[in-house]
Amino acid sequence: MLLAFVAGGRHAQRIALGALALWLVIAFAIALQVQRGGAPLAYLIGGWQPPLGMALRADGLSAAMLLTGAVVLLAVALFGRAPYATPRGAQETRAAYAYWCFLPALAASLAAAFLGGDLFNLFVALEMLTFTALALACLDGKPSQFKSELRYLLFALIGSVLYLLGAGLLYGAHGTLDIALLAGRTRADAPTLVAGALMTAGLIAKMALFPLHLWLPPAHAGAPAAASALLSGLVVKGAFVLLLRLWFWVLPAPVVLNGGTLLAALGAAAILIGSVVALRQERLKLLVAYSTVAQMGYLFLMFPLLAAGDAETASRAWLGGVLQAVSHALAKAAMFLGAGLIAASLGHDRVAALGGAARVMPITVIAFAMGGLSLMGLPPSGGFGAKWLLLRASVETGQWWWSLVILSGGLLTGGYVYRIVAAALAPPAPGCEARPVPRAQELCVLALALASILLGLVPLKDLGLVRVGAP
Template sequence: MDPTPGGVLLILAMVVPVTGMLVAFAMGGRAAERIALGVVPVGIGIALLLAAGVLRAKAPIVAWVGNWAPPLGLALRVDGINAAMLLTTALILGGVALHARADYATAPGAAEARAPLAFWVFFLALWTALGMAFLGSDLFNLFVALEMLTFGALALACLDGRATQFKAELRYLLFALIGSVLYLLGCGLLYGDYGTLDVVLLARAARPDAATIMAAALMSVGLLAKMALFPLHLWLPPAHAGAPPAASAVLSGLVVKASYFLLLRLWFTVLPGALAAAVAPVFATLGAAAILFGSLVALRQARLKLLVAYSTVAQIGYLFLMFPLVAGATDGLGSAAWLGGALQAICHAFAKAAMFLAAGVIAGVLGHDRIADLGGSARATPLSVWAFGLAGLSLMGIPPSGGFSAKWLLLIAAIETGQWWWALVIVGGGLLTGGYVFRVLSASMADSAAPPVAAAKPVQERVALGLAIVSVLLGLMPLGAFGLVRIGLLP
């Protein structure tokens, strides 16, 4: 695919945060905060321009790095669904930056500390890696983006420096490295078979031979390990349990989505449709197991952050229900299932980020996150409890939230394609989600004799509430507005 007007924006989407990262590292912690906060509006503006450009042209925007065409050079490509995820990424990272400023700011006259510098530098590194993951059009360079994401997320999660957190993150690292090896082996097989790893060129040449099937299997297992789909979820709850709220919000809301969208691109863009149809029930079965297992375990958790972490395990499962629904639809990628899956990913990102940020505020005010002792938190930090509740409504699929629209589209697709059993999973998962959300809200509204140990920081509460409101308002947008996510998809 030849370069198109607006390709410079693809370059800027990565150059701006990586330049900010390098300058922040060179100038130190006090300047790093200001640089990161300055990158936020620029990044949001670039994401908006890219989404508007794709919507206006009704076609992807493409750029060749160094003006070298694939397979000799690298192409950057943004279609509708990637443009939507870039905008989602920019908005959530902007909210996380405002939330984290209260914890990682360097006061005038105070000595600089390592934690603020590390946070803002790795925050910008994550932004760069997410941009690479959503704009890349070469499977090996997408691997590089995923590795940057892994190590950036590890650094943010270990920022407090506690030994128990290092142990949890080492488990995350182990799963991520195993996933990387498997993914890289798959890339090697594809390159040996076709002589290229460019997504567009592979889509034209891929055939269902033994090497392609083996490569797809290796890459898929590697990506599933990175995004913690059941039963490869063992690293995710411990990694969240002690991580700073800002790190958990980014990890749950955005980092796992990069692997998911690469998996979508692999199966619905690169590989022949017959292979996608064959493997789709396997993915959906794992997704259904994740929904039921994650929700049931979340109901039994004693700590709030662990409850939200197991909720992430469950909600990831919904993303995989779209595989057989898209494969079974007569209009394929134009189906309600594709739209519902894309909307589920976006709403989940906002809702989970809001939940983790709200849980962090509640834990900071009370001095703990024991669910049984959350009494009084609704009075001490009302906006955070509201944020948790609104995000929970979206995850449950209660109208008029974005989660409802996404699950309704998946339900329609399940019925239209005659796959009613996935509809039962969607409804059952929503009921289980309501159970653990209600458990937290009821505990928060109970009376308590124990006074709060700290005051809530208003900006942190407002950010969490704002992200939760977005997850609800997405359900009020006309579905025609989400036609963006169908633009530029390769057959």
């Protein structure tokens, strides 16, 4: 990021693309090493052992999310080559300069959030994520962007304050914030309960879980397509990974057993209400944004399933939840990039007037539909594998009501995906002319959508990476 900041212009683009390509190679190497070794990797910064020092830890969860983040970020960076390029001899624009500087910053923030082993340093990583995402969301500099992103900033800062208060309570009660050390020290006492409640509230505010989702749809409505893809696909996943670490590594078992149902209830409300509101939207980006609110709810259904099942069922629920996070990141990034291309081609994103889009950009519409299939949970997509595992776990633990929520959410998702595809396949309205978009951008969208589908074809035994170091 610093090199891109100093170099500027076309050099910043080359530096960012090279760094993100290298990050993908490193993330793949880490995932391969974790899977082959069957145990998490650990690195002591400066050689100091916790609690005096800090440790970076790569287990199956962090390795899978790191690899997912590298894939999505590189695809978004390649997508941005057309709108944020600096041609030879042209003057550099502020938006292009910020874009290529903040993409590596977002990568660093995600790496810190996925690999961190200390609750305070994970707080720092979340702050880095917030401010890099905020800068990318305001690239165009429009007043409407500042208004919606200010709401995002206020929610994020309130969440940070709550999280930091809880971290302070944990430190005062146990003398450390290292996750591995806290795992054997916490008890169901008052400081731990209050700390867990504060930190959980702060994290779900950053994740936009219902009913703390009010910042997310306006933030997407005014943000560029690339920023929306990163915000929905990756940024909220940083808080989700930290929430998993807090609940299943730090908090005592009675808290997890009793509180998991409450989080799942909020997730179920997010699925149903978010999907119904998405069905009623007249703007494409707002529809996809409310879809994010709904899809995030599936991640919370794993909490009571993990707590109530035997080892095999809990392992299945864990794999389903993490697979849902990965498949959602790929599919939703593809859908937001596709929505941006459709809006750029037609000059608007009104759902009722999308006619003709499929004729001008069939690749984009097909990729959008493929992402929607993954969100619906239809085979052979990654979303199907995730939802099937959660369905089985809910039945096996006797919590069949969560399976009804999953099935209902899939039907509602099919409703709003059908609205978009049907409108795009309709003939164009009189006087409406769609402009062609760069083929390279369409291929980036297609690659992400294909990845979300092909993820479902990977045999479950080959997804053992996710189980390495699982709680």
